[in-house]
Amino acid sequence: MAKPFTRRDFLNLVGAAGGSAAVFQVTTALGITPVIENSMAPRLSPLNGRKCKVILLGAGISALTSAYELSKAGYECVILEASHRAGGRNFTLRHGDFIDEVGNPQQCQFDDEPHLYMNAGAARIPHTHHKILSYCKELGVELEIFENDNRNAWVQDPKFNLGKPVRNKEYLADARGFMAELMAKSMDPEDLDAPFSELDAELLLNFIKRYGDLSDKGLYKGSTRAGYLSGGMLSPGVKKGVFDFSELLKADFWKFRMHWAEAPDQGSPLLQPVGGMDMIVKGFMKKVGHLVTTGAQVRSIMNKSDSIAVEYEHQGKLKQIEADYCLNSIPTHLVTGLIHNFPTRYVEGLKAVGRGNLTKIGFQANQRFWEKESIYGGISWTNQDIQQIWYPSHGIHLEKGIILGAYVFGNKNGQMWGELKHEERIERALLQGEQVHPDYRKHLSAGVTIPWHRMNHMLGCDSRWSQQARTSYFKVLQQATGRHFMMGDQISYHPAWQEGAVSSAHFTINEIDKRERANRVASL
Amino acid sequence: MNGFLLNTLFSLLLLFAVSDALSAPDKLGICITCHGVDGRGNEAVGAPKIAGMEDWHIRDQLLGFQKQYRGTHASDGYGKEMKAMADFLTESEIEELIKWIGKWPTDTTPATVAGDSGNGQVLYAACAICHGTNGQGNAALKSPALAGQNDWYLLRQLHNFKSSRRGTHPNDGYGQQMQSMMNSLPDGEAMRDVVAFIQSLPIPD
Numbered sequence: 143m144a145k146p147f148t149r150r151d152f153l154n155l156v157g158a159a160g161g162s163a164a165v166f167q168v169t170t171a172l173g174i175t176p177v178i179e180n181s182m183a184p185r186l187s188p189l190n191g192r193k194c195k196v197i198l199l200g201a202g203i204s205a206l207t208s209a210y211e212l213s214k215a216g217y218e219c220v221i222l223e224a225s226h227r228a229g230g231r232n233f234t235l236r237h238g239d240f241i242d243e244v245g246n247p248q249q250c251q252f253d254d255e256p257h258l259y260m261n262a263g264a265a266r267i268p269h270t271h272h273k274i275l276s277y278c279k280e281l282g283v284e285l286e287i288f289e290n291d292n293r294n295a296w297v298q299d300p301k302f303n304l305g306k307p308v309r310n311k312e313y314l315a316d317a318r319g320f321m322a323e324l325m326a327k328s329m330d331p332e333d334l335d336a337p338f339s340e341l342d343a344e345l346l347l348n349f350i351k352r353y354g355d356l357s358d359k360g361l362y363k364g365s366t367r368a369g370y371l372s373g374g375m376l377s378p379g380v381k382k383g384v385f386d387f388s389e390l391l392k393a394d395f396w397k398f399r400m401h402w403a404e405a406p407d408q409g410s411p412l413l414q415p416v417g418g419m420d421m422i423v424k425g426f427m428k429k430v431g432h433l434v435t436t437g438a439q440v441r442s443i444m445n446k447s448d449s450i451a452v453e454y455e456h457q458g459k460l461k462q463i464e465a466d467y468c469l470n471s472i473p474t475h476l477v478t479g480l481i482h483n484f485p486t487r488y489v490e491g492l493k494a495v496g497r498g499n500l501t502k503i504g505f506q507a508n509q510r511f512w513e514k515e516s517i518y519g520g521i522s523w524t525n526q527d528i529q530q531i532w533y534p535s536h537g538i539h540l541e542k543g544i545i546l547g548a549y550v551f552g553n554k555n556g557q558m559w560g561e562l563k564h565e566e567r568i569e570r571a572l573l574q575g576e577q578v579h580p581d582y583r584k585h586l587s588a589g590v591t592i593p594w595h596r597m598n599h600m601l602g603c604d605s606r607w608s609q610q611a612r613t614s615y616f617k618v619l620q621q622a623t624g625r626h627f628m629m630g631d632q633i634s635y636h637p638a639w640q641e642g643a644v645s646s647a648h649f650t651i652n653e654i655d656k657r658e659r660a661n662r663v664a665s666l
Numbered sequence: 667m668n669g670f671l672l673n674t675l676f677s678l679l680l681l682f683a684v685s686d687a688l689s690a691p692d693k694l695g696i697c698i699t700c701h702g703v704d705g706r707g708n709e710a711v712g713a714p715k716i717a718g719m720e721d722w723h724i725r726d727q728l729l730g731f732q733k734q735y736r737g738t739h740a741s742d743g744y745g746k747e748m749k750a751m752a753d754f755l756t757e758s759e760i761e762e763l764i765k766w767i768g769k770w771p772t773d774t775t776p777a778t779v780a781g782d783s784g785n786g787q788v789l790y791a792a793c794a795i796c797h798g799t800n801g802q803g804n805a806a807l808k809s810p811a812l813a814g815q816n817d818w819y820l821l822r823q824l825h826n827f828k829s830s831r832r833g834t835h836p837n838d839g840y841g842q843q844m845q846s847m848m849n850s851l852p853d854g855e856a857m858r859d860v861v862a863f864i865q866s867l868p869i870p871d
Contacts, residue, residue: 195771244696244700244750245750245751245753245754246750439695439698441703441846442703474710475708475710475711476699476708476710476711477707478702478709478710479698479700479701479702479703479706479707479708479710479713480703481703481704481706492710492711493710495710497710497711518668557743560747561743561746561747561750563750581750596747596750598696598699599699601699601700601711625781
């Protein structure tokens with residue numbers, strides 16, 4: 143058993159924190175604070191009439207970005223896309239859209255109204271994702287705020303509060319209150335010794351009281367941060383009762399979800415394109431849509447001494463094109479099923495990258511029942527295996543809305559959802575949703591299920607790099623083999639984010655630019 | 667966009683989606699998403715080589731998935747994935763599929779399983795009775811060819827039989843036969859050895 147934590151130990155920790163704050167002040171003065179990573183696309187040297195052809199495989203965000211930038215510099219680009227649409231995992235579902243799941247093709251039955259859409263893949267843009275945000279600006283894609291961390295949405299866990307949901311803010315206020323009370327009780331100025339002065343101790347105690355909304359005596363007696371039980375307008379606000387701390391600890395919420403908005407990509411504000419995430423795809427397609435062939439399934443990629451050849455099937459015909467470079471954003475785990483002449487180590491790398499199995503389930507709601515519960519956008523968290531319920535940030539106070547009835551990550555859970563039949567997924571999601579909203583089922587229809595590891599031409603969502611695979615193979619796959627470059631969010635430290643895709647695209651076209659500059663010098 | 671245009675577009679998209687593989691019978695082109703170009707197998711998604719597979723074996727297995735004696739065990743994730751696809755096929759589509767697969771070239775598969783093929787050869791004697799001396803298979807005994815199949819897939823299936831993930835369903839008579847033979851391969855090492863030996867056999871004609 144560990145030895146008890148003394149007040150002295152505690153103060154040592156505080157002293158250490160004071161130390162780091164001092165360091166931070168010095169570095170700020172010297173200008174060493176974090177700077178925003180360059181969001182600009184690489185400045186490609188224009189070809190000025192010389193010929194250079196690039197084949198891009200897959201028409202997701204990385205290929206669209208690359209083709210857009212390369213075209214500006216005079217490169218001839220061809221984009222081959224195996225599926226029926228461009229965008230990859232930037233996929234917005236609307237009335238009539240085709241969902242190409244292997245073994246379970248669906249047609250989206252949402253009503254035909256502009257706000258009735260669901261972003262089935264990418265669905266939020268963090269304010270720090272400068273590259274994709276600057277393309278939104280450049281392509282005229284209007285953005286709006288996406289509510290990610292809604293303190294008034296629900297927290298539900300069968301192990302906690304008899305499974306009855308509570309508001310996110312109530313859990314948060316109580317948990318912080320109790321933590322602060324514990325800290326306050328350990329602060330007795332008489333017991334403090336140097337270098338911690340009485341003034342320091344008083345400041346710290348005040349900090350703790352403010353942090354947990356404690357009484358003057360340092361006790362947690364509930365907080366209006368949790369919301370009012372009643373009143374607050376024409377009569378005094380009445381505080382809610384307080385959960386027992388041991389009850390709060392039963393919920394899994396504190397392990398991960400309570401800190402959701404503290405994660406680097408999840409903090410407020412986040413953004414979304416007005417009208418659907420695929421407005422970004424549409425923006426790119428206005429520029430490079432004429433370069434895209436859909437329904438073109440690649441068979442082989444062969445590096446030759448002074449070119450690269452790609453064979454593909456299109457409308458029942460076998461076709462071949464040759465180019466100077468091939469930028470390949472086909473998922474690594476599908477490239478291994480093609481004919482190719484890549485080196486052994488490169489193929490080992492392709493095989494070493496795992497495939498994520500994220501699943502989303504959406505419903506149309508005939509009325510926005512969550513808004514009657516004062517929930518506007520954001521996420522309710524449940525410990526059941528639907529994991530989350532998302533409410534749309536757009537279309538507020540309109541009659542209908544599209545609700546995300548499950549957003550599942552985690553290997554075991556994701557696999558389980560994929561193995562269920564469509565109808566079983568819908569039923570399971572409804573049953574679990576009813577634990578959060580009693581009348582859930584009554585309002586919902588037109589369920590769609592998107593297990594990304596079962597989607598045709600994808601068979602995976604986020605690339606899963608083990609630490610070992612990162613160390614052994616990331617650089618191998620990031621560099622070209624011959625004239626072939628792997629690309630996309632899969633070749634970044636941000637898989638499943640569009641920023642990862644754009645970053646990888648910028649890296650890759652910069653490599654091509656370096657080669658072409660060298661070629662030009664060599665030919666002088 | 668108005669409803670008519672959207673509907674037309676949707677029909678066109680559907681048409682694209684189902685006819686996107688060379689001479690693939692309608693909606694069957696989807697096989698190569700997992701099983702790779704010309705059914706060459708793709709270890710990264712756990713989908714075995716189907717090029718060179720015997721007509722009767724493809725038919726039996728697809729029907730097995732449909733009739734619930736394959737791909738229903740709770741911990742057979744890959745089997746469940748395949749079952750969803752098999753359930754999707756009609757009888758005539760299965761026949762079309764068999765013809766299509768029959769046109770594919772069958773190449774050697776890379777060795778990925780390390781084992782003692784000398785010891786494997788000794789162990790293989792028990793397998794040879796049904797699967798043939800050269801792993802060429804025996805249709806009369808409903809024993810499929812093993813030579814030319816992905817070694818990692820053979821190993822996975824041996825483990826499936828050993829752990830009762832496969833070959834225990836009452837309607838899977840041949841599977842049960844195979845499961846009873848697993849006594850001759852006592853552990854993982856024996857399985858790897860025998861697979862390493864099978865890997866060294868030439869592809870049957």
